[in-house]
Amino acid sequence: MFNYGYFSFASKEELLTKAAEYWNPGKVKFWQDAGTPMVIDRREGYFLHDMTGKRLIDLHLNGGTYNFGHRHPELVEVLKSGLDYFDIGNHWFPSVARAAFAEKLVATTPHMKYAIFGAGGAEAVELAIKTARYATKRKKIVSIIKGYHGHSGLSVATGDERFSKIFLADRPEEFFQVPFNDPDALEQELKKGDVAAFIIETIPATYGFPMPEDGYLKACQDLCHKYGAKFISDEVQTGLMRTGVMWGWQGYGLKPDIFVCGKGLGGGIYPVSACMVTEECGQWQVEDGAAHISTAGGSELGCLVGHHVLEMLQRPEIISNIDFVANFFARSMAEMMARHSDLFVGVRQRGLVLGLEFDHPEGAIAVSRALYENGVWAIFSSLDKRVLQFKPGVVKDVELCQEIMDRFDAAMPRARQLLRSMRRVA
Amino acid sequence: MDGGARLNVPDRDLSSAHMKVGRAAWAAKYYQTFDREAVLRIAEAVAKAAFDRAAEFAELAVEETGYGVVEHKTIKNRLCTHDLLDHYRDMDLVTPRVDEDRKIIELPKPAGVIFALAPVTNPVATVYYKSILAILSRNAIVLSPHPMAKQSSVAAARAVAEAAEAAGAPSGLIQCVEEPSVPLVEEIMASDKINVIMATGGNMMVRAAYSSGNPALGVGPGNAVAFVDPSAQVDAAAKCLVDSKSFDNSILCTNESICLTLEENFDNVKRALRTAGAHVCNEEDTDRLRSYLWGDKGFNLEAIGKSATWIAERAGIRVSPTAKVLVPVVPKPGQDDLLFKEKLCPVLTLTAAVDFQQAVTFAKHAAKRGAGHSAAFHGNDQTHLVAFSQAMPVYRVVVNAPCSQGAAGFATYLPPSFMIGTGYSGRSSIGENVGPQHLVHWTKIAFGSDVPANLEVVDLSQTTQTPAPTASPMATVPDPSPQTDRNEIRQLILEELRSLKGSL
Structure with missing residues (x-):
């Protein structure tokens, strides 16, 4: 029983x-x-x-x-302590937990300006794509074949058609895929001048962690910048010290315009995700801060746990x-x-x-x-x-x-x- | 901000301490395969680094704790570097032993992770000493200093850890808890990731170590009786006593607490002590000292490790500014006088028995307060020496030498140690001066006694490995001439010791 x-x-x-x-x-x-x-x-x-x-x-x-x-046990203690004071909070208002967590995240990656919160990795990817589109005023998103960035509207369209076609959620006119480890293929797409962003997992997880060839990611980032597109790192599986540095891209000498993290950020006990953006990309937050809202995104309990996760990882x-x-x-x-x-x-x-x-x-x-x-x-x-x-x-x-x-x-x-x-x- | 934090915050120090233990286990895994050459190379590097900064850390320790004398702490710290290593250099705890006659092969198995307490009295020396023991026995060590000595202990531990890693030790082999507390120590001591506890410190901590459920090597307090036999050269004995009691202001648990002689010798001993630099108290001074040292709540902690003149001033006794030791006098050796208890300060209670038998009876009972620890004997009467030693519930009797240093192995041939095992008499698992051999057990491969066995052909080369050179950015080229260096250092220490021991 x-x-x-x-x-x-x-x-x-x-x-x-x-x-x-x-x-x-x-x-x-x-x-x-x-x-x-x-x-x-x-x-x-x-x-x-x-x-x-x-x-x-x-x-x-x-x-x-x-x-x-x-x-x-330590994270459980943090969450229990948080429950004596916070709940998920009200996303409309500034909050102590969100501000503190955002500051702590930005401190790990000084070239970023804002942390925009979600409840899961896919939401963070939505945020990343929307942000890139806002910043470039372009629509097209390039990802790699066998890449994986989540299952929500925009994120699922970046990935394998197994997950999009069944829901008629593939958008071939806006989302293109190029082979991994092939910067020339990416350049062919970028050259067209209408690409908002190239999004890539620093090491593609669902594809079985094939390692990026030397210089590949840097070449992709440089190509993006050459053609006015944003470079987005998906750090959901490679962030949080999993590759030996806080963010996987740091180990490859990159400086993405936008990156996303999730999963372990909430310590496995409270969901939270983040999309980190540069000042330039994050201007929509100045223009219309409520352009993206999320009731459970950046919940105060999640922020408290995430704050402690980062602190622990820095020991x-x-x-x-x-x-x-x-x-x-x-x-x-x-x-x-x-x-x-x-x-x-x-x-x-x-x-x-x-x-x-x-x-x-x-x-x-x-x-x-x-x-x-x-x-x-x-x-x-x-x-x-x-x-x-x-x-x-x-x-x-x-x-x-x-x-x-x-x-x-x-x-x-x-x-x-x-x-x-x-x-x-x- | 008022009223403290609005949320409960987990004890970060405790959490980090657990993580240190985990890291130590990794370091131990790799280190226990290191060959003897690598072990000695790391030990040499640590001894050198520790020696180089001994004075700096001595100063830091005195400044932080207010206990002891910088110059003497420097000596103690240094003794726990090259001298300690020299003592154990030839004790091979790495190579398998083969006894062909008894058909037994022994493979060394280090404990793993040591959790070691370092007391407030000898913080740096203990960090040095326990770290070197860990290195020689191929164990990892997590040190937990006394909260009042944490700065100096942490600094010393960091210095030895860096030197060890630079010489090829795995990262995390030597670590130190930065923010120690009683609950932290109790929790870590009970952790099933700890393989052995080396407990030095107050009685409460030592008992807690034994109650933790983990194997523990603990020590107890001392209360050394120094017997000055009529056969003694009184002046030499008095000099030993004064040197010992004034050394680091008596902060070592091996220091003499009571000077016991026979009535026939009483005046002679008093005179000799005075000549050697002690202030022998009259009845009034003795009373003042007693009431100063023992208030309502037991021993007055502010007196620990302070100088004789400092204590005299506080107690309201006029002494010469050159007085090194205060000697209260209790004419009859009764058991109840507070002055017969342990005193970690340069106060040496003098008393006299009517005959040798009464002296032994008194000494035996006084030593129970520091059971299993140390005693001293001054004289040449071998019969008395053996009778005294046989009766005393102690495991060290230092003869014609200062007990502070002698029992700790620094003016005798005893193993140099800052863990004086107080054995079964002192409720400890170990009765000798703790050394690296106590941190290794051996797997015995025993062939049938009647069965033919050729042990010569057994290949034991795989039990150790030459560690791969470290790629650490901290790696340095080993000193090409350590031998010369060390000899110079040895000379320095010997000179210091000679000046300390005077005629010895």
Whole structure:
């Protein structure tokens, strides 16, 4: 019996039935078919507990949402303390939490002028696109093929058609895609003189973290400026120290005109996102501050948590821990690849952002399942199923990291077996 | 702003302390594979850096705490650098041991993360000492200073940490809590990420360490009795006593608390103490000193680590400005006089027994107040020495030397230490001067006694690794001539010690 006080379920099976019936049959079926039918019950630190009691180490982190792990005690304390004083606030008015958080965000990136808040990453992307259009008085937005920036009206139009066509939300007349790591293709679009912005994830997550080639991002930024377009960095998965610096673009010597962040900004306990803009881009806030409004965007509770998330990420102990974790997995993955070279063929890594390549078009699905069976939860890349997203958090400790690698090693024979049967079917 | 913050803010210091422990665990993981050469290279670098700034930090510590004497603290700090390292240089805690006769191979397994308290009395020396022990035993250490000595402790810890990292140690090997507090220390001590606690400090802290649920090495307070036997060279003994009691204003827990002699020798000892620079109190002075040092709430804390003349002035006693030690006199060795308790200040209570047997009985009981700690014996009567040592509930009897320095291994051949194990008598897990060997356990590979085994062919080379050169921007080229340097430094220290010990 799973009695939660407010509701109860007799079993995991009952929950799955009801979830399929009332919530989302497609998602329920998908995970059952994938062999990873997780229903997250208890959670703490980097651990998830399925309703069956099975414990999983979380390496998915929802793209960094759980950068600090689940329900980090310090962040929970901050939110609880905030609830004794604030609520989500009233977006119309200036607020202490919003002003303080905006100032703290701007301080991390001095060339930016304003922080504009939303409730989620997609909203921040909407803000970014709207801002670029305002600043350039142009409409066209260029993104990369297999890029991903969210599911709302403008953001979904930048991404893969899998997510837009089904809702007739693709806008081919305004949104163009160019291949990743191909600055010439971008230039061809920019040359037309009608592009408002080029938006790109600093390392494209849903595409499996392919690494930008040396100089690629800088070339894109310079090309944008050459042709009067804005360069937008999507930092939803690469921001917040995940690549070893506060914002991923800082590590590539960039100075985006606009960038967006979300996910981990709210510490996994209260949603908040931000779109950071330069003074020039942010002029619409001077002209008409209420041109974009959002009831839950920049909620005061979210701002309070976000403020503390930034403070924690700036501590020397955290920065050092990130370094240890990143180096550990660099070393360990190289060893693991040597031990399992028949299927494990590549590692893409920058800081705590890793993509592991397997030698099969759907290799990462098999590995994800094998890891799941061995107590580790890591998700494949939706847009490149050869690649497993492997995303350790910033406060992982040495013992847990070692345990992950031990479990990883133990999962490889099972992954091999699953792949063999997948090949037979193919 | 009035009335403080409107929201509760999590204890950032506590949170950072937990993060330091996590970082230390990473450092320990890598450091425990370092080979002996790398360990010694780091230890040398730390000893050198610590030595170079010993005087600066001594000054800082005295300024911050108000305890002790800069010159003496400098000596103590320096003793915890090259001398400490020299003492342990040949103790190999890195290389596996092979005993072919007993068919046993031993592999060293460092503790991991040490949580170490540094007291207000010897802040910098303790930071140096515990850091070097951690380095030699291939452990990571998180130091937590006494709140009253945090500035000097943090500065000293930062200096040794930087030197260690520059010499190739993993980042985070030596860390220090910047804002210590009692709740913080208690919580970190109980953390399951801590492998061993090195507790030096007040009795409350040491007991808390033992109650934490983690393995702990703790020490207790002292109350050293120095017995001046009729066989002693009284003048030499008096000089030892005065040098010891005036050293750093008696802030070391190994300092003599009571000078005990026999009535036949009483006047002789008084005269010798006076000659050596002590002010021997008359009855009135003794009473004044007693009531000054013990108020309603126990020992008067303001007197800790202050000079004899400072204390005399506060107590209303007229003394010569050159007086180094105050000697209250309690003619009969009863147990109840407050002056027989521990005094971390240059006050040495003099008393006399009617015979040797009464002396031992008294000394034994007085030492229970500092059980397991130290005592001193001045004289050449070996029978008395053994009888005294056998009866005393202490684990060190320093003979014909100043006890402050002697018991801590700086004027004797005892291991140099700022952790004087007070053993079972003093409710401690360890009865000797703590060294790096106490921070390593060994995995014993034991072959069947009747089964043939060839231990010679066992390859143990994989148990350690030569660490990859660090890419840290702080990395510096190792000093090409450390040996010359060190010898010069040793000479300096020896000279300082000689001047301190006088005839010794």
